[in-house]
Amino acid sequence: MSETDPLFTEDQLDAARVLFARPASFVMGCVSMDGLPDTSLPEVAFAGRSNVGKSSLINALTGHKHLARASNEPGRTREVNFFLLDDRLRLVDLPGYGWAKASKTVVKKFQNLGRDYLRGRPNLKRAYLLIDARHGLKDVDKAPMDTFDLAAVSYQVILTKADKLKPSEVEAVRARTEAAIAKRPAAFPRVLATSSEKGLGLAELRAEIMHACEITL
Numbered sequence: 001m002s003e004t005d006p007l008f009t010e011d012q013l014d015a016a017r018v019l020f021a022r023p024a025s026f027v028m029g030c031v032s033m034d035g036l037p038d039t040s041l042p043e044v045a046f047a048g049r050s051n052v053g054k055s056s057l058i059n060a061l062t063g064h065k066h067l068a069r070a071s072n073e074p075g076r077t078r079e080v081n082f083f084l085l086d087d088r089l090r091l092v093d094l095p096g097y098g099w100a101k102a103s104k105t106v107v108k109k110f111q112n113l114g115r116d117y118l119r120g121r122p123n124l125k126r127a128y129l130l131i132d133a134r135h136g137l138k139d140v141d142k143a144p145m146d147t148f149d150l151a152a153v154s155y156q157v158i159l160t161k162a163d164k165l166k167p168s169e170v171e172a173v174r175a176r177t178e179a180a181i182a183k184r185p186a187a188f189p190r191v192l193a194t195s196s197e198k199g200l201g202l203a204e205l206r207a208e209i210m211h212a213c214e215i216t217l
């Protein structure tokens with residue numbers, strides 16, 4: 001299959017659209033590994049720097065404006081937040097990392113909580129590492145990738161805010177990012193460009209999540 005071939009059929013994309021239009025709700029936010037929801041449902045997790053667009057992406061995927069709160073809310077950005085979709089799968093918003101002032105501490109905290117979450121989650125089907133399309137991969141993104149690679153958690157890199165660049169620029173960042181992760185053992189080779197604002201890439205991401213969670217309608 002070449003990179004430009006569509007990965008999903010129209011029927012699969014349509015089923016994913018239907019699934020993500022079903023009811024979604026906030027379950028809980030956890031600051032430690034105590035009291036996580038049970039592991040009976042498949043989960044996909046979203047990781048990335050603060051402000052990269054994690055909450056916006058969860059909102060856009062589910063068609064909600066305020067399911068996951070977008071914008072700076074220091075309290076919630078350190079939590080692992082769980083969202084339930086259609087009583088069948090959970091979308092998990094991992095703590096943001098890379099704050100200017102406490103970068104090392106926060107990265108470490110991400111590693112600790114993130115690593116614990118990864119270790120304790122047999123039901124985690126896929127992690128998504130969000131990267132701002134305008135910035136591309138930064139040094140600070142290496143820690144979570146190392147965590148995913150070490151824990152052998154299958155993950156995919158997603159470029160966010162693609163609407164802020166010209167399509168040709170998005171393509172260039174995508175190609176550069178794919179080259180940079182080529183040797184990472186647990187990384188999905190394909191990098192997906194998205195825009196929560198304009199909807200770019202969301203239909204495909206919904207289908208990927210549905211597929212990763214092995215959900216059929």
Ligand SMILES: Nc1nc2c(ncn2[C@@H]2O[C@H](COP(=O)(O)OP(=O)(O)O)[C@@H](O)[C@H]2O)c(=O)[nH]1
Pocket residue numbers: 048049050051052053054055056057069070071072077096160161162163164194195196197198
């Ligand atoms: N232009 C544009 N802005 C976005 C997009 N996604 C998020 N943002 C903005 O980026 C900021 C941070 O988004 P947020 O979802 O709170 O990031 P989080 O900290 O990773 O959860 C907010 O001001 C969003 O409105 C996008 O696709 N396009």
Ligand SMILES: [Mg+2]
Pocket residue numbers: 054055056069070071077
């Ligand atoms: Mg957020």
